[in-house]
Amino acid sequence: MSEWHTTITPPAFARLLRSARLPADPGRRSAYRTLAGQVRALVADGRLPVGTRLPAERELAAELALSRTTVATAYEALRADGYLRSRRGAGSWTVLPEGTRPPADALQPVPPDERDSIIDLGVAALPAPQPYLGRAAARALEQLPAYAAGHGHYPTGVPVLREAVARRFTARGLPTTPDQILVTTGAMGALHIAQRALLTRGDRVAVEAPSYAHTLQLLRRGGARLVPVPFADRAGRGTVPQWNLGEWRRALREAAPRAAYVVPDFHNPTGALVPEEQRRALLAAARAADTVLLVDETTAELGWGVDDSALPRPTAALDRAAKVLTVGSAGKLLWGGLRIGWLRAAPALVRQLAADRVFSDVGTAVLDQLIAAEMLTEELDAVRAHQLDRLRTSAEALAAELRQRLPHWEFTLPPGGLALWLSTAGTSGTALARAGERVSVRLAAGARFGVDGAFEDYLRIPLTVPPAAAPAAVERLAEAADRAGRTVRTNGGDTQPLAV
Numbered sequence: 001m002s003e004w005h006t007t008i009t010p011p012a013f014a015r016l017l018r019s020a021r022l023p024a025d026p027g028r029r030s031a032y033r034t035l036a037g038q039v040r041a042l043v044a045d046g047r048l049p050v051g052t053r054l055p056a057e058r059e060l061a062a063e064l065a066l067s068r069t070t071v072a073t074a075y076e077a078l079r080a081d082g083y084l085r086s087r088r089g090a091g092s093w094t095v096l097p098e099g100t101r102p103p104a105d106a107l108q109p110v111p112p113d114e115r116d117s118i119i120d121l122g123v124a125a126l127p128a129p130q131p132y133l134g135r136a137a138a139r140a141l142e143q144l145p146a147y148a149a150g151h152g153h154y155p156t157g158v159p160v161l162r163e164a165v166a167r168r169f170t171a172r173g174l175p176t177t178p179d180q181i182l183v184t185t186g187a188m189g190a191l192h193i194a195q196r197a198l199l200t201r202g203d204r205v206a207v208e209a210p211s212y213a214h215t216l217q218l219l220r221r222g223g224a225r226l227v228p229v230p231f232a233d234r235a236g237r238g239t240v241p242q243w244n245l246g247e248w249r250r251a252l253r254e255a256a257p258r259a260a261y262v263v264p265d266f267h268n269p270t271g272a273l274v275p276e277e278q279r280r281a282l283l284a285a286a287r288a289a290d291t292v293l294l295v296d297e298t299t300a301e302l303g304w305g306v307d308d309s310a311l312p313r314p315t316a317a318l319d320r321a322a323k324v325l326t327v328g329s330a331g332k333l334l335w336g337g338l339r340i341g342w343l344r345a346a347p348a349l350v351r352q353l354a355a356d357r358v359f360s361d362v363g364t365a366v367l368d369q370l371i372a373a374e375m376l377t378e379e380l381d382a383v384r385a386h387q388l389d390r391l392r393t394s395a396e397a398l399a400a401e402l403r404q405r406l407p408h409w410e411f412t413l414p415p416g417g418l419a420l421w422l423s424t425a426g427t428s429g430t431a432l433a434r435a436g437e438r439v440s441v442r443l444a445a446g447a448r449f450g451v452d453g454a455f456e457d458y459l460r461i462p463l464t465v466p467p468a469a470a471p472a473a474v475e476r477l478a479e480a481a482d483r484a485g486r487t488v489r490t491n492g493g494d495t496q497p498l499a500v
Contacts, residue, residue, distance in 0.1 A: 006220060007053040010063035012452050016042060017064075019430075019453025031066060035074040040083050043094050047430060047447055053093045054084070119473050122442040124268070124418035124462035128335040129386045132379045133371070139378075140370035147366050154363045155354040157183025157342070161373040165328070165342050168376060172300075173313035179347040182354060185364045187298045187329035187341035191215055193353050194325050194343060195222050198292055204257040206248070210421075210449035210458070212268045212296065215261060227255045228451040231272070240272045240414045245281050252289040259292045264315055265300035269449050269460040270421045271414020273303070276312040283319035293322060298329040298341075303416035304388040304395070316344065325349075330372045332418065333387055340364065340372040390464075395420070397467035401474035406481060421446075422459045427484055429459050435483035441476035 008016070020038035042048035054060070057075060061068040075092060078084035082097030147158070156162065162178040169176035184190040199205065201223030207216065209228035219226060229251045231241035243264075251257070262282070264274035286293045295315045303311055316324040330340040343353065357363075375383055398420060399413055410423040424432065429445035436443040446458025465473050 006049065006051070008048075008055065010055040010059045013055055013060065014063050015452035016048065017453075019047075019447060019456045032070045032073040032077065035064075035066070035070065036077040036081075036083075039074070039078055039094070040081065041430075043083055043096065044434075047445075047453070048094055050094050050096055053091050056091065117440055119441045119465075119469070119476055121436075121461050121465070121473060121477065122444040124460070124464060125331070125336045126387055126390060126418075126464050128337065129383045132375060132383050132386065133335055136371050136374035136379055139374050140367060143370055144367060147370075152363075152366050154183070154366065154369075155358055156350060157181060157364065158366060158369040158373065161340070161369040161376075164373045164376040165344075168380075169314060169344060172311075174317035174344075176344060177347075180344050180350060182343045182345065182350045183364050183369060184341040184343055184357075185361055186331055186336075186339045187296070187327050188214060188218065189339075189361070189364075190327045190329075190341040190343040191218060191294070191296070193357055194294055194327065195219065195224075196356070197349070197353055198259050198294070198325075199224055203259070204255050206251050206255065206257040206260040206291070207451070208243075208262055208267070209451060210269055210446065210455050211261065212263060213444070213448040215296070216449070216451065219261070226451050227251050227257055228454065231270070240412050241270055242272060243274055243278050243282065245278060245285075248282055249285045252285050252291055256289060257291050259294050260286055261294045261296065262315075263296040263299065264312075265297055266302050266414065266417030268296075268299055268417060269419050269446075271417035271419065273306065273415045274312070276318065279312060279315045280318050283315065283322040283324070287319065287322040291323070293324045295324060295326045297326055298332050299417050300328070301333045301384060302388065302391060302418060304392040305413065306415040330375070334372060334375050334383060338368045338372050340368055391416075391418070393467050394463040394465055394470070397470035398461065398463065398465060398474065401470045402461075405474050405478045418463055420461045420463065422461055424457050424459055424481070426457050427481060428456055430456060431484040432459060432477075432480050435480040436476070438483065439476050439479045441473065441480060443477070443480065 017035070017038045020041045039048065039054075043050065054075075055063070057068055057071045060066075061071045064071070075084055075086070079086060079092075083094060084092050085095045086092040159178065161183055162181040165181045165183075166176040166178045182190070182193070184193060195218065199222060203224055204227050205219050205224045206227045206229055207219070209230045211228075216226065229247050230244055232244040252260070260282075262274075264279055266273055283293065293315070297314065300314070314326060316326050326344040328342045328344070330338050334340075343350070345353070395413060399411075402409060402411065402420075402422070408425045410425070411420050414420070424446075429443075430447055433443040433445045444460045446455035446460065447453055449455055449458075449460060461477075
């Protein structure tokens with residue numbers, strides 16, 4: 001078995017190195033020490049995962065326009081410090097020194113035993129809506145005996161949930177039948193199933209820049225070559241961004257990606273809501289390029305700042321000739337603990353995917369499906385009103401505190417979604433996340449949502465902080481900003497020069 005998880009190409013590694021900011025050095029740091037320092041910083045921050053196979057010395061030297069001796073000396077320094085391991089014929093891959101604690105993953109929930117001491121500004125997920133979840137669970141338990149007489153395996157999903165999801169698509173303007181729905185174990189389960197069906201290692205996938213961090217990592221680990229497509233306007237610098245259709249047409253035409261992954265409804269992380277005319281244009285461009293559009297609608301029901309009458313129809317409703325797979329989830333609106341997602345596709349593809357999944361998870365938990373079906377059928381309007389009010393009041397409270405405590409940071413209140421996308425006025429988001437660990441606040445650096453180190457001067461802040469907790473959360477964020485600013489000036493004036 002391989003001793004590393006992924007391989008990074010020389011161009012991708014060079015782009016990532018450019019984003020690694022080092023503390024100012026009153027002396028003059030040699031090129032090999034700078035290069036080694038950048039790698040150490042990337043590994044310590046978690047942006048260069050442990051187990052990544054690095055480019056060969058000769059290849060990296062050519063990419064960075066450095067001598068091979070410089071790269072070889074840097075690699076030797078990393079081996080001596082415990083950040084690199086090498087084996088003849090197998091290359092070199094990143095490790096952590098003995099006794100070093102791995103960097104905390106801000107996109108993973110804070111452990112239950114640490115919730116009283118750590119403020120979680122990393123995970124964007126709401127608590128369960130009560131009393132609605134409890135009532136739905138009680139009704140689902142009454143139905144469970146009828147299912148318990150069988151084997152409990154439903155590769156396509158329990159019929160009542162498939163029917164409920166199909167009805168919701170139809171109500172939103174996309175006529176759907178239950179045989180077009182595949183119930184999965186969360187939205188990530190749906191994306192993983194779609195990835196295995198659509199892509200082979202080395203296929204190109206066009207993605208928004210920024211995009212959802214977990215999906216970017218899923219695609220990378222599957223061997224996809226990501227093609228980032230920037231928004232028309234940078235988030236946090238004026239208005240909520242929209243797609244740059246010129247860039248999308250160019251990427252689809254020149255890169256010819258096998259698939260394109262987009263989040264048009266209250267985009268994660270920016271909160272953008274893409275208008276219907278832009279969706280039509282992208283569908284036409286994807287159809288012309290024979291690109292499959294993978295549309296993530298996990299946040300489509302979270303329009304806390306816009307009236308339902310102003311919402312676009314589901315993207316798949318706008319061009320029936322385009323190849324579109326739609327992913328949805330109960331996790332963002334109902335509760336993440338249910339682990340219920342779904343994939344909408346043609347009935348023949350649903351049957352094929354259901355047959356393929358039996359080699360992985362066979363099916364999704366029956367009780368969870370029954371609870372989700374009850375909430376979608378009997379409680380949906382009340383649950384939506386409850387959750388949207390939570391998000392709206394949290395957004396207002398956080399915005400007020402941020403404007404008071406960090407007025408030089410920029411953001412725009414989006415029309416919906418789970419997060420604020422903050423421009424940090426040049427302060428490294430990775431440095432902020434590292435400083436946050438020291439003041440007991442978990443932060444998600446913007447680089448997690450980009451490709452090859454992009455969005456280093458951004459943070460994503462979830463709108464799941466109760467309004468009463470907003471002052472304390474922003475106070476710790478400001479303290480982290482102060483600590484990070486002592487290391488790297490916000491204008492980069494005394495940042496250590498990079499090796500590339």
